[in-house]
Amino acid sequence: MxxxxxxxxxxxxxxxxxxxxxxxxxxxxxxxxxxxxxxxxxxxxxxxxxxxxxxxxxxxxxxxxxxxxxxxxxxxxxxxxxxxxxxxxxxxxxxxxxxxxxxxxxxxxSESQPPKAPDAMTNPRLEIAVLPGCPWCARALRLLRTLDLPHQVDTVNGDADFKRWQSRSGMSTFPQVFVDGQLIGGYDDLTTLHASGELEALR
The missing domain is CATH 3.30.1330.80 (Hypothetical protein, similar to alpha- acetolactate decarboxylase; domain 2)
Structure with missing residues (x-):
């Protein structure tokens, strides 16, 4: 072990x-x-x-x-x-x-290499900001886990975090999804990417 x-x-x-x-x-x-x-x-x-x-x-x-x-x-x-x-x-x-x-x-x-602590891993291309208890955020995270897509999760904890994400995206709803630092949108936009097959390119 x-x-x-x-x-x-x-x-x-x-x-x-x-x-x-x-x-x-x-x-x-x-x-x-x-x-x-x-x-x-x-x-x-x-x-x-x-x-x-x-x-x-x-x-x-x-x-x-x-x-x-x-x-x-x-x-x-x-x-x-x-x-x-x-x-x-x-x-x-x-x-x-x-x-x-x-x-x-x-x-x-599954790999022959030993596991690495997260600070040693390459930053994933996909980033998602979520609110605790948000059902659409939970659905988005479930989709990403089901597809086995590398992603970084950022949890909004308090007003300061909320304002920071709102300033970055211009959105007041969550989840907020970014690819290579660029805003993609919310849950519906994520599912649209999935339906088009574009999410697979982020592996």
Whole structure:
């Protein structure tokens, strides 16, 4: 078994970051360890129809489960400012506050080369900005994962991020999709590219 350290910067989406790494590098494994804090946590409690979302200064206690190019199954536990412990299935929208350090155990990989940490990977041509909890963003990410297209995910976390993306694109809706730094549009524009076969050229 190989081990791979993964450092997540402020604003990163914890679940989507692991999903993206597994899909881009075609690796499978499980989480060996974690330390860090969150500004927002989204997790599914047993028997509930919708994920619970907490905001504030949140400390990660554990993250257990597995990942593969097909998806992840991860359980998160965390503590809030009152030292109350919460937990459930990790969902998109769980955002890093100051930093999260993970150690991943790699049990299977399709390439002969060892996996590389994300900061050593080539920047993908396709970039997508998403809002936590946005259904169209989730559909866009699902499409990109299904097509196994390398892509960089940027999560909008707060008004400052929103204004920065709005200034860059001129759009106030999400997702916002860029190819080689140029705005393509939103979800409908992404599906139009897919229907025309142009997305395949971005591999």
């Amino acid at each position: 190989l081990s791979l350290p993964l450092n997540l910067a402020p604003g990163s989406d914890l679940r989507l970051s692991i999903e993206q790494l597994a899909a881009e590098q075609q690796i499978s494994g499980f989480v060996l360890g974690v330390v860090g804090n969150l500004s927002q946590a989204s997790f599914q409690c047993p028997g509930q129809a919708e994920p619970r979302v907490l905001k504030g200064d949140l400390e990660v206690i554990t993250l257990n489960g597995n990942f593969s190019p097909k998806g992840v199954h991860l359980h998160l536990s965390l503590s809030d400012g009152a030292c109350q412990v919460w937990g459930g299935h990790l969902e998109p929208g769980t955002l890093v506050q100051k930093g999260v350090d993970l150690l991943l155990g790699i049990t299977d990989q």
